[in-house]
Amino acid sequence: MVSFFQILFIICLTRTVITTFHSNENLVAVVQLFRHGHRTPVTFYTNDPYSDKIYWGGLGEGQLTGEGKRQQYRLGQFTRERYGGWLPQKYDKSIFYARTTDVERTHMSALSNLYGLYPATTDDIWHPFSDWHPIPVHTADPKVFNTFPSFSCKSYYIERSNYLARNESLAINEKYTKLYRYISQNSGENVTSLREVHNVYDCLAAEHSIGLPLPKWAKHIYPQPLSDLDALYFDSFSHTVKLQRLGTGTLLFEILKYFDDMTRDPTSSQKFQMFSGHDYNIAGVLNSLGAFNPPRSVPFASSIYFELRKNRNNTYYVNAWFKEQSKLKGIRIKGCEIDCPLDEVKHRLSKILIDVKTLDLECQENSQFISTVAKEFYDAFNEEFNSKSKSDKQKKI
Structure with a gap:
């Protein structure tokens, strides 16, 4: 039988883990990637009984649904709760930057997410019956973040x-x-x-x-x-090192370059960067990090968080987390410890990392x-x- 003191110890330990997990005192920068919210099927199979638009509120194929918007809104609220106190309540372009693939459902997912993350407060409120306000979402460089690699590669x-x-x-x-x-x-x-x-x-x-x-x-x-x-x-799509390098290498290169820049000057860029994408993007990054074995389906609104943190001895390390539905799990990057030194992350991913200029050359190799x-x-x-x-x-x- 478990004693009262054992139960008390477990509760205290759990609280300690949660407190440490949510601590943002040593946080320097965050990059978030997520899959868009629930959408209508991109292509219906021949005998699909739900191919008529009547079942989808008149939406066409591959369109974000009301449930997809709600999923992203809740994800934005989760991000706000997780980084509250570190990420200001009020949107500031010098602190936050959002990118998306050039697809309607990812644009709409980003906007829905940002409503949960940045509801209008005080002077941001421009309509008497709504706390929504517009926040810029930028189209990503397709050579860094795209639905799939271009066939030109x-x-x-x-x-x-x-x-x-x-x-x-x-x-x-x-x-x-x-x-x-x-x-x-x-x-x-x-x-x-x-x-x-x-x-x-x-x-x-x-x-x-x-x-x-x-x-x-x-x-x-x-x-x-x-x-x-x-x-x-x-x-x-990303089973081999070469597929990872040509498929997700530029994105990981940009993320780690951004982290490098932030270690030298925390004011050199926004401290939170967001990417709104697809299941391909999430699966490819997980595979590249060594966190897709065994492979699994990527649910709507799944998210990866990369966190750059600073130790008391002024060294930098990376935390990576994967959120799917209500679960949030730490990622051991290529088998590294959860608190993986930034230089070690770069070393373990060195065969995958590639800049855009090199990508253009390697895409055309015989x-x-x-x-x-x-x-x-x-x-x-x-x-x-x-x-x-x-x-x-x-x-x-």
Whole structure:
């Protein structure tokens, strides 16, 4: 039986951890990355019973929903609570800077998040019935932070094609042949790879999370094993060091360069920087940090916080945290301790870090396909990007 004093000790210890965890006395700078909030499916599968806009309040494909806005608003409130006292209540452009990919749902997610983080106070209130006020959100450099790497980075897509053509990747498709056939028969899609599985899973996840009853056939495979397969799909974007370097290396380079600058002069930049992005961005960064094993699906409004802190002996270290839903967990960067020295972080990520100028050069390096299967994967990527580009142009006309 647990004694009263043991219970008291546990309570005191828990309180101590929470107090230390929320202490911002030694905090110098923070970078936050998050996935946008809940959205409508980007593409509906053929037999999807919820493909009509009536189920989505008239919203089109890939649009942020009311629930997505609420998720981001709550995330902004969490950030405010976590960094309260360190991050001023009033927005100041010299202290805070927000970036987003050039996609509507990430722009809207950032704005919803900022409402939770910076509700209007005193002289910021401009409307008698609202505490919302506009805060700038900037479009990020696509070579640093983008939905996916541009197809102009040929080396990235050759590397990904080679990874998909390896035996370990092909074995996944062979292992789940029966499952693919089951999904194909019921979804109306021709499912032969993780990509097609993702398209079906994405619909089911978006629909289930807002309470829409899933078809009976889907209940046998959702959330598992579809969730695990979806995680493997996102792992394929950043499974190798080269994919991480060409996919997320510039973002991590910019973050650590920013931290370096802040150690020399804490007034050289804003002390809080925010990036509003996608599941690809979160999964890629986690993989690059060695924190995506085993792979897992990235829920809507998931967030990574990088914190630069200063010790009493004037040395700097980094804390990294991953928040998904109500859970917040520390990240051991490439196996480093939670309080990882800044120089050690740079050392452990050195093979991944890359600046934009070097990225441009490495993207055009001559790379070889390991097999004809790899070349077929690459040609499929090329066809997909050409089709998307043509579709985007038609929408603008």
